[in-house]
Amino acid sequence: MTIRVLSIASEAAPLVKTGGLADVAGALPNAVAAHDVAMTTLLPGYPAVLARLGDAAQVHVWPSLLGEGARLLAGMVGGQPLLVLDAPALFARDGGPYGDGNGRDWPDNGLRFAAFARAAADVAGGAVRGLRFDLAHAHDWQAGLVPAYLRYAPAGKSVPSVMTIHNMAFQGFFPAALFPLLGLPDAAWSISGVEYHGGVGYLKAGLEAASAITTVSPTYAREIRSGEFGMGLEGLIRARDGHVRGIVNGIDTREWNPATDPALASRFSARSLNRRAANRAALNAEFALDDGGPLFVVISRLTWQKGMDVLLSAIDHLVGCGAQLALLGSGDKALEAGFAAAAARHRGRVGVRIGYDEAASHRMQGGGDAILVPSRFEPCGLTQLYGLAYGCVPVVARTGGLVDTVIDANLASLAAGAATGVQFNAVTYGALTDAIERTVALFADHAAWTAIQRAGMKADFSWGRSGKAYADLYGQVLEAA
């Protein structure tokens, strides 16, 4: 029997994206469709989303959704059913989904995503005529209150829920003064409800109330049991042990396939790696780089999590090894300035673009030699998966999903033809520069390098297996309900 799932996310590619969550939320409906799951996605009505929705139908109205007027629009985008919460007072504003253009969070994010979750719980619970769901799948803190609202909903207006953690570092913590506005019963103000360190914890609430918890790789599922990675929620994760599992993200092969990618100057496959040279030449022009490599690329938020401070300190060494760097990213202003200064210092060897550019990220995967991911923690990571698919060899820190997806080029894996990248241990100057040196040496061995590229391109990180894992989980949750 088909399982009907409402997937609730604050971003979904290609409509609105700030990171990996959007890639996953955008790909999941197709991934599970093959396993008899009919998934509908609910998104907030940001201007960019409403613009893409086209001629949508209004299917529900809330005269007062936590105090704001709101309506639900239903349409199809990319062949998938989409629901959009149109609440102009909350979502119709210029800037990003979570903050203004200057990196400041919207001051009413607590209310914005409480209203979003309240609406989601209503919809999942059957409030909208003609829309029936068996299960709600909430992503990250922005949807964290969905399981809580469902838990406290009257009988007959609730469904089981799955809560997915895409990054434990973002928890959605708000002052206690918000609680009376949420419309939850007094009983919810407790340690087993939404209360967290004297405030309201949105992710915490979801983890407490969800029927099942997932995160985006098996290694991260283990890591968040410890204080270092659990970031305060490790006790709760351990307490819910039997309900937590790691399902590694897939990649959307419709968007990320080097043989068909319209962003590439020259499309290629594992059998025609020589065609990457034209992409490399295009990157040289785009980033004002000299000929000669190897070319490391970085496509990343410029933050401490991503180890970008360590990378910045290692740039002189990277250039000293004869390598080059093309970096695309935005984030911490000090890091942005630091990378721009490094590019000025190493003209022709280091190219930096501050900003966010989806097409450029494809061109970099298609023309770069190696993608550097020196993350201090990484729930799954997607850029290394795109690198694998594009013959852009991942050089990654040994943490989270990076452990689960990249096979380090050591003697045994090289001999077996299994190596797909380079891993290094601590995110320190020494470990990173060692990894860079190791990569440069591997690159010089053309046969070994090509074998690594080919092994990576052969590895299957499409959504097949993970789509089935989510579908199986939904089935188990419904059986247990």
Ligand code: ADP
């Ligand atoms: P996170 O979600 O923690 O930022 P992931 O590796 O899971 O990290 O996902 C990041 C996603 O965002 C990838 O699809 C990556 O290609 C994309 N991305 C990150 N920074 C940029 C950028 N500056 N321009 C274009 N795409 C970017």
